[in-house]
Amino acid sequence: MAATTILPLQDVSPACCALGEGPLGADDAERLAAMLKALADPTRLRVLSHVAVQGCEAVTAGDLTDALGISQPTVSHHLKKLVEAGLLVREQRGRFAEFTVVPESFAEIRRVLDLG
Numbered sequence: 001m002a003a004t005t006i007l008p009l010q011d012v013s014p015a016c017c018a019l020g021e022g023p024l025g026a027d028d029a030e031r032l033a034a035m036l037k038a039l040a041d042p043t044r045l046r047v048l049s050h051v052a053v054q055g056c057e058a059v060t061a062g063d064l065t066d067a068l069g070i071s072q073p074t075v076s077h078h079l080k081k082l083v084e085a086g087l088l089v090r091e092q093r094g095r096f097a098e099f100t101v102v103p104e105s106f107a108e109i110r111r112v113l114d115l116g
Contacts, residue, residue: 024112031086032112035105038085043070047078051088051099058091058098 051059064075082088
């Protein structure tokens with residue numbers, strides 16, 4: 001049996017690893033979990049990155065099918081999940097839906113996960 005090495009505890013300041021905002025309430029935790037769950041899918045991350053790289057410009061599902069090389073129904077499914085999670089906004093423009101990033105959602109994720 002291998003010997004276990006126990007390292008001495010280091011003096012850690014509370015600010016070293018503390019969340020800047022404090023503990024989450026139930027509603028905030030539910031909302032943030034939905035956002036993080038949506039981000040946990042590799043295809044959604046790719047879709048989101050293609051929308052986000054456009055900055056303030058809107059993107060259509062058709063733009064993404066060409067750029068990502070995946071089918072329109074698959075793109076639409078992932079866009080719907082990102083909208084439901086509050087990470088994208090969908091606006092109908094005639095026959096096409098346009099999608100943009102919700103900057104406030106990403107600011108919230110950064111703020112909550114900041115281990116300042």
